[in-house]
Structures are given as C-alpha cells and as structure tokens.
C-alpha cells in the first residue's frame with residue numbers, strides 16, 4: 001500500500017532572497033491498496049503533479065509523511081522501494097533522452113541489461129513495434145513515445161504505476177487504445193494504477209475509487225459510481241453536471257473554504273474556516289460544512 005498522510009508541499013516564490021512561499025498541496029491524505037485503481041481528479045493548479053511527484057518518491061513533502069508497504073519514507077530511499085512505483089508523465093518526449101535510441105532507453109530499465117527477450121515481451125504488451133527500437137525519440141509519434149514510456153515503466157516491474165495526465169496530449173483514438181491496453185494489462189498482472197487527470201470520463205473509466213482535488217486539498221473521496229449518482233461537495237456537483245458554477249461577490253478571510261468564491265450553498269462560517277474532510281460513510285468523505 002502507498003499512503004500519504006496529511007501531506008503539505010510548500011515552494012519558494014520569487015527570487016533568491018524572497019521569504020514568501022506558495023502551498024501546492026495544503027492538506028492531502030490518500031491511500032492506494034495493492035491491486036486497486038485510483039483516480040485523482042482536479043483542475044489545473046489543484047496540486048495533481050505535485051502529488052504525483054510525492055507519491056512516486058521523486059520529491060519529499062514539506063510536512064506529513066509517505067509510507068510504502070508500511071515503511072515510512074525518509075531521505076534515504078532504497079532502490080527496491082523506488083522500483084515498486086513507476087511514473088508516466090504528460091509529455092513523453094520530455095522523459096525520453098533525445099540522444100538515446102529506444103532500445104537503449106528500454107535497456108536502462110532492465111535489471112539484467114542483456115535480457116533482450118524481456119524488452120521484446122514488454123514491447124509486444126505495450127504495442128511498441130520492433131522497428132521503433134532502432135529509432136530516436138523524435139522519430140516517433142506522441143502515441144508511440146507514450147507507449148515506449150509505458151513499456152519502459154513495465155520493464156522495471158513496478159507494483160504501482162502513476163499516470164500523470166499521461167494520455168492528455170494524445171488524440172482520442174490513441175487515448176482509447178492506450179486505456180484499453182491498460183485494462184488488458186491489469187488482467188495479466190495485479191498492477192495498481194494511480195490515474196491523474198482533469199478528465200472525469202477517463203478517470204471513471206479506469207478507477208475504482210476517486211479523490212477529487214481542489215486548491216491543494218482533497219475535497220471528496222468516494223467510489224467511481226457515487227461521483228455521478230451521489231456527488232456531495234458543491235465542486236464535484238458542478239464537475240459532474242449536477243450543478244453550475246459562478247463567481248459570487250462577498251468578503252472572505254484567508255482561512256475561508258477554498259470553494260467559497262463560487263459556492264451557492266455557502267454560509268458565514270465558510271468565509272472564516274476551511275472544513276476538515278468529513279467521513280459520511282465507509283466509502284464517502286467530503287470537505288464541506290454542509291455535512292458537518
């Protein structure tokens with residue numbers, strides 16, 4: 001299981017001497033069981049990629065803690081633990097070295113560099129044609145590059161794979177092929193997918209359970225069906241077409257609920273405090289005073 005508990009992430013803002021900072025993540029707790037598919041959904045700037053980097057152990061949180069299989073992650077991350085978590089980012093060309101041919105890029109991910117059969121096996125699984133192995137990344141289409149990135153991630157034999165907007169830059173049919181491939185792959189090996197996106201339909205296609213992020217907070221967590229049939233947070237209602245959004249004039253403090261400027265259901269208390277994530281039942285939580 002991967003767990004992030006009460007994670008916050010702060011970045012420095014401004015020049016070298018500046019003391020001000022920005023919180024990319026204000027309060028996020030998530031857990032991913034082995035074999036489970038999780039969706040992390042949120043608009044631009046919600047903190048999704050920051051969370052992806054923290055969950056894939058590429059960056060430590062500023063506070064809170066991350067656990068992998070109950071082991072607390074410290075500054076010294078052992079290699080075996082890191083190999084358990086694969087990550088695929090939005091821009092595949094950025095993650096492939098333009099000077100290295102595809103075959104060598106895939107070999108880098110192998111424990112046994114000579115195990116070419118394993119490369120062929122995973123190229124077939126990820127639908128990477130053999131002819132591409134002798135090419136440089138810039139000689140591949142975006143879809144081909146992304147399939148190489150997926151093959152490379154699988155070769156490292158991970159238990160968890162994080163997809164951070166991994167199909168967003170691809171056309172709809174390539175996106176559909178990759179999504180179907182992921183479902184097929186899952187039936188071969190018990191991977192856990194952590195699917196990060198701003199696209200509700202794509203996320204609910206693959207995820208069993210979904211976290212909705214807004215302004216650095218988890219504002220709702222539930223299974224994928226509830227998102228459509230029983231959305232609770234006013235933001236989720238808007239996202240699923242059950243409500244609309246508009247800016248509403250009004251004063252609020254810096255501690256206010258992050259959704260306050262757009263919320264039709266807001267009360268005075270919402271202008272002064274950010275609610276905690278409230279457990280509604282065993283499968284559903286929402287960060288909203290309506291459920292207090």
Ligand SMILES: Nc1ncnc2c1ncn2[C@@H]1O[C@H](COP(=O)(O)OP(=O)(O)OP(=O)(O)O)[C@@H](O)[C@H]1O
Pocket residue numbers: 011012022023024025042043044045046047048049050051198
């Ligand atoms: N290294 C950084 N330094 C300063 N601010 C950062 C840094 N990384 C992220 N941020 C800020 O943190 C917030 C969250 O960023 P993040 O990239 O995690 O959002 P996102 O949900 O992935 O957005 P998008 O959908 O556009 O990719 C943004 O306001 C962003 O500007």
Ligand code: SF4
Pocket residue numbers: 233234235257258259260263264265266267270275287288289290
């Ligand atoms: S806490 Fe208040 S402002 Fe925030 S979403 Fe709920 S009702 Fe709206």
Ligand SMILES: [Mg+2]
Pocket residue numbers: 048049050165
């Ligand atoms: Mg992002």
